[in-house]
Amino acid sequence: MKLGRKMFAMAAIAAILFAAPALAHTTIQAANIENGATLSGAPSAFEFSFGSAVGLAGLELETLAGEAVAISFDPPRGMQKDFSVALPPLVADAYVLKWRAVAKDGHVMKGEVSFTITG
Template identity: 30%
Template sequence: MSFKNSILKSVRHAAIFATVMMTSVAAFAHAHLESATPGINATVSGQPQAITLNFSADVMLMNVKLINAQGQAIPLTYQISNELKKSFQIPVSTLTTGKYTVQWSAMGKDGHNMNSDYSFSIQ
């Protein structure tokens, strides 16, 4: 292998390494749900007044649904806003005992869409 080919090979490896590192950093930069109230997989004894979603960075909350154990959607009064923030509080109506699933979708400042869900139970 010639000296020129060796240098080109080294440059190519460095470019691949830099691309992988930048992609990894970008993946970790996306916002995620840090905590919620009621807590993720929590069992609470009383009626929650609201669902609070706390994100790791400012996001626009695009949608949030509350689903009971029978798969029925519980009406929420959340309306989409263009406001970017880390914490959202969504009032809830009276809930009975049982398991509930919170489904949410959000968009980060970078336009990255994310969605997930979590469950909690009321005794």
């Protein structure tokens, strides 16, 4: 899908050039980790779905204290609704997943999912 990649790249560039206010186009509508969740065990992946197809541009994991946790996230090249990103083994702590996605019109959307692992 060469054309798809090009269009995605152009959308990403447009998003940077015309950094418009991030209107709420869509957001995560379903996920295996709910915002504010307290989990007794560490999930091995973050599985989430948007209301419409987006280009997932970034996903970062931090502890609540602000320490980055390395995740091997390779942004998919096309636009899609459903994503699954493997998580490293997580110890009991409070975490924040920060996502960044590009809508079809090039606008950037951002959000966070906070959760606690009680172990």
